[in-house]
Amino acid sequence: MKAGFVGELLGRSDYAIIGEIVEPNTKVLDLGCGEGELLEWLAANKGVEARGVELAGAKVRKAIGRGVSVYQCDIDEGLADYPDQAFDYVILSQTLQETRHPRTVLREMLRVGRRAIVAFPNFGHWRVRLSMLFSGRAPQTSLFPYEWYESPNIHFLTVHDFEALAALENLVVERRYFLAGHRKVGVMPNLTAEVAVFLVRRAS
Amino acid sequence: MKTLPEMIVEANTVRFDAISLDSGATLAPVDVAYETYGELNAAKTNAILVLHAFSGDAHAAGISALDGKPGWWDNMIGPHKAFDTNKYFVICTNVLGGCRGTTGPGSTNPATGCPFAMSFPVITIGDMVRLQRMLIDWFGIKRLLSVSGGSMGGMQALEWAVCYPDRVVSAIPIATTTRHSAQQIAFNEVGRQAIMADLDWSDGNYYGKQPPARGLAVARMVGHITYMSDDSMREKFGRRLRGKENFSFGFDVDFEVESYLRYRGSQFVNRFDANSYLYITKAMDYFDLSNGHPTLAAAMEKTDARFLVISFSSDWLYPSYQSQELVRALRSRNRDVAYVELQSNYGHDSFLVDVAEQTDLVRGFLANTFEKAQ
Numbered sequence: 125m126k127a128g129f130v131g132e133l134l135g136r137s138d139y140a141i142i143g144e145i146v147e148p149n150t151k152v153l154d155l156g157c158g159e160g161e162l163l164e165w166l167a168a169n170k171g172v173e174a175r176g177v178e179l180a181g182a183k184v185r186k187a188i189g190r191g192v193s194v195y196q197c198d199i200d201e202g203l204a205d206y207p208d209q210a211f212d213y214v215i216l217s218q219t220l221q222e223t224r225h226p227r228t229v230l231r232e233m234l235r236v237g238r239r240a241i242v243a244f245p246n247f248g249h250w251r252v253r254l255s256m257l258f259s260g261r262a263p264q265t266s267l268f269p270y271e272w273y274e275s276p277n278i279h280f281l282t283v284h285d286f287e288a289l290a291a292l293e294n295l296v297v298e299r300r301y302f303l304a305g306h307r308k309v310g311v312m313p314n315l316t317a318e319v320a321v322f323l324v325r326r327a328s
Numbered sequence: 329m330k331t332l333p334e335m336i337v338e339a340n341t342v343r344f345d346a347i348s349l350d351s352g353a354t355l356a357p358v359d360v361a362y363e364t365y366g367e368l369n370a371a372k373t374n375a376i377l378v379l380h381a382f383s384g385d386a387h388a389a390g391i392s393a394l395d396g397k398p399g400w401w402d403n404m405i406g407p408h409k410a411f412d413t414n415k416y417f418v419i420c421t422n423v424l425g426g427c428r429g430t431t432g433p434g435s436t437n438p439a440t441g442c443p444f445a446m447s448f449p450v451i452t453i454g455d456m457v458r459l460q461r462m463l464i465d466w467f468g469i470k471r472l473l474s475v476s477g478g479s480m481g482g483m484q485a486l487e488w489a490v491c492y493p494d495r496v497v498s499a500i501p502i503a504t505t506t507r508h509s510a511q512q513i514a515f516n517e518v519g520r521q522a523i524m525a526d527l528d529w530s531d532g533n534y535y536g537k538q539p540p541a542r543g544l545a546v547a548r549m550v551g552h553i554t555y556m557s558d559d560s561m562r563e564k565f566g567r568r569l570r571g572k573e574n575f576s577f578g579f580d581v582d583f584e585v586e587s588y589l590r591y592r593g594s595q596f597v598n599r600f601d602a603n604s605y606l607y608i609t610k611a612m613d614y615f616d617l618s619n620g621h622p623t624l625a626a627a628m629e630k631t632d633a634r635f636l637v638i639s640f641s642s643d644w645l646y647p648s649y650q651s652q653e654l655v656r657a658l659r660s661r662n663r664d665v666a667y668v669e670l671q672s673n674y675g676h677d678s679f680l681v682d683v684a685e686q687t688d689l690v691r692g693f694l695a696n697t698f699e700k701a702q
Contacts, residue, residue, distance in 0.1 A: 175664070184668045188636065189688045191696025193666040195655060205659040 128308045130301075134161045138217060138243040141301045141321045145241055146170055150212035153177070153237060155199045155229075156219035160187030167192070175211075177202045200224050203232040211237040218319075220244045221277045230293065234326050239298070243321040246302075248282030248314040267318055283314040290324055299323040335390030335406060335413070337399070339363050339422075339429055344462050347424075353449035357438070360463050361386045361429025362421040365405055366413030368467070373701060375469045376411055376694075377460060378420045379477030379484040381680075382551075382608055383600060385428035388420035389413075403683050410683070410690040415698070416473065421463060423456045423484075425608050427601035430459070434535065434601045446532035451607055453480070453615040457487045461495065473698055476500035476690070478679035479646060480608070483615050486654070489631040490617060498634040498697045500690060503643050503679045505650035506624055506657075507616035512645065515554050516609040519547035523602045532603050544602045545593030552592050557642040557675030561585060617654075624657040635665040636693040638686060640678035666693065 133139035139162055146152060148170045154163050157176030160183075167174045176194035178184045187194040195202070199216075200223055214237030216229070221244055223229045233240040245267045246252075255263035262272035270277070281289075283302065290297055302309045302317035309316045339361045346356035363386045368375060378388050380400060389405035391398055399420075405411040411418050422430040425448070433448035440447075464472065475485040475496050482504025489499040505512070523529055526543025534540060556564075565585035569575070572582070581587045621627040635658055639651035648669045658665040670685050672678040679686065 173664075181668060181671065185670075185685055185689060188666045188668060189692035191692050191699075193634065193664050194668075195659065195665065196668045205656045207660060207662055210662045 130303060130306050130308055132306070134165060137303050137306055138319050138321055139165075141303070142215060142217065142241055142243065143169070145299065145321075145323055146172060146213055148172070151175075151210070152213045152215065153206075153211045154215045154217070155202070155233070156216065156222075157183075157187060157192070157194060159183050160190055160192035160194055162215070162217070163187070163192045163194075164190050199229060203229075203236050206236040208235055209238055213237055213239050213241055215241045215243075217241075217243045218245065221247075221279050221281060223279065226279050226281075227289065227293075230289070234295070234324070239323060239325045241321065241323055242286070243319060244281060244286065245277075246283050246314070246317045246320050247280040248284060249318055250315050253315075283317055283320050286320065286322060290322070294327050295324045296327050297322055297324050335365065336393050337363050337365065337387070337390035338393045339386050341429055342463060342466055344459075344466075347455070347459055347462065349449050349455045350452040351450050355424075355431060355449065358424070358431045358459060359429065359435070360421050360424075360431075360459055361426075362419055362463060363387055363389075363399075364420075365389050365411075365418045366416055368417040368469070372467075372469050373471070373473065374415065374698065375417045375419060375464075375467070375472050376474045376476065377464065377472050377488070378405065378411065378418055379460075379475065379481035380420060380423065381477065381479035381481050382612065383548075383596070384481070385426065386420050386422040386430075387428075389418065400680065403681075404687065404690070410687040411476075411694070412691065416694070419463070419467070421460055423480075423608065424459045425451045425456070425604055425611060427604040428599075432601065433532070433603035433607055443535040445535065445603060448603070448607060450610060452611050453483050453487050454491065456611065457484050457491060460484070460488075461492055464495065470495070471701075472496050473701060474498045474500055474694060476502070477504075478502040479504055479676065480612050483612065483617075486617050487615075489633045489635070490627050493631040493633065496631075496633050497701050498636070498693070499631075500636045500638070500693065501651075501654070502638045502686070503640055503646045503651075503676055505646050506618065506654050508613050509650070513613045515550060515645070516613055518550050520606050520609060522546040522550070523605055526602075529602060532606075534602070539597070540602045541594075541597045544597050544600065544605060545590070547602075547605060548593045548596040548600075549589040552589060554645045555676045557644065557673060559642060559673040560675055560677075563673070564588075624653070625660045628657050628661045628663055631663065633663075634693075634697055635663065635667075636689060637665060637667040638679070638689060639667075639669045640672045640674070640676070640682075641669055642673050643676045643678060645676040 163174035166172045184196040214233040301321040302313035303319045389399040422428040437444045475488040482501035523543040526540035529540035568584040570587040618624040639648040655667040672682040
């Protein structure tokens with residue numbers, strides 16, 4: 125992949141990548157959609173049929189108030205009701221590391237959706253490694269700013285970890301993007317990427 | 329700050345030749361009382377039908393020209409409110425079987441010249457909605473932008489979406505259920521038995537005589553308890569005594585809560601017909617959206633309306649699990665549904681009294697639905 129500049133969408137570079145991946149006039153489900161900004165943007169600019177799942181009531185209210193159809197529930201159990209292959213894309217942005225059962229979530233995403241877009245912070249980034257090496261404590265960086273006892277992140281993963289899980293699940297990685305700030309990085313992404321975005325589907 | 333001029337409103341009535349009912353009976357003729365707020369646009373695409381709960385009526389908003397009272401959802405309907413009457417044309421009818429202008433057991437039976445009383449046919453939520461549809465036809469409205477209501481109003485909204493899917497763009501069922509649980513039926517039955525145990529009920533033939541005021545008042549007292557929550561009752565009444573410092577050591581009113589319930593009970597008698605209480609509660613108990621379908625989800629297959637489903641955390645009469653059942657059925661058919669449980673201490677009454685968050689939700693949902701539908 126060529127190194128290059130990535131702009132922002134709604135203040136986030138991973139959203140810019142997702143905005144680029146999603147084809148127009150498709151059906152999109154965003155898990156952990158927050159206040160629904162990304163879905164609103166996709167509906168307005170890509171004509172997608174947008175749905176969201178979010179646990180926090182205040183965020184759900186904001187999302188519904190902006191016209192996005194959001195359902196209040198937990199991602200770990202929230203997908204069971206949907207029929208198979210109901211969506212073209214299921215998005216999980218910066219949330220996989222917060223789920224109790226990431227592997228189940230990934231499977232469910234690819235049951236209800238033809239493709240999954242997964243964006244996550246890379247725990248293999250050199251700053252994380254250095255932090256742990258020198259402090260001897262649970263790493264704290266700009267990407268992982270929390271004390272271990274306050275962190276919502278309960279399943280830390282790296283770029284290599286995700287690739288390995290994708291292989292184990294027999295998934296096809298259609299695209300992979302590695303971001304450091306506003307740059308796409310190509311060399312040694314497991315060491316240099318702050319955020320990774322994967323587009324995966326089941327091998328048919 | 330400038331005060332807005334109050335919206336002074338009056339109910340109208342339309343008479344239709346006949347309506348066939350789910351029971352097989354026919355009512356002929358049938359009157360329906362309604363109020364409207366705002367203006368119907370030329371394309372007739374901005375109409376919203378608002379549906380009242382058990383004891384409501386057609387007077388949903390504005391100030392009644394008759395008695396100067398505000399409508400039951402006046403905090404939700406009006407200029408710049410959730411149902412913005414500068415933008416939308418809002419219709420509310422009194423339900424079939426009611427006692428506020430629409431034909432009910434207290435209406436005169438044309439065959440006898442006397443009130444129907446218990447010869448009034450048993451009615452269903454489906455019958456109520458069928459009569460509303462006749463009125464919507466009469467207005468020449470092909471599709472309602474939305475159907476919305478809380479409690480029994482929510483049941484009607486759901487019935488609309490499933491029975492007349494091509495007539496509604498969206499539905500906003502609030503604090504409601506797809507069918508009554510044993511507990512809900514039980515509370516209704518206590519109310520009915522209170523009325524029927526009152527000797528003044530006289531098998532329903534009390535018109536022109538003393539109505540079963542004590543029975544109806546007790547029924548209403550039970551109802552009011554179910555509309556509140558433990559928290560809201562503690563906050564509103566606690567164990568405070570009414571106008572005294574010590575117990576009376578008798579059975580007059582001691583506690584504030586007793587005084588409140590007695591007052592609400594006696595007020596209700598002045599505006600509600602005991603037989604309507606029987607008929608309407610029965611219609612709620614019979615309601616089951618999945619009737620005639622193998623499953624609730626199968627019933628949802630018939631509608632492609634957008635849904636906004638709202639429940640309230642402290643509502644133990646129509647608990648959130650019932651709304652979630654509805655939402656799960658909609659999701660299983662991949663329908664467009666938004667759902668949130670709002671935090672409120674007011675119990676089932678929340679949808680009438682705690683409307684700030686509900687307003688933001690409904691306003692945003694309607695604006696987006698209206699825009700998409702144009």
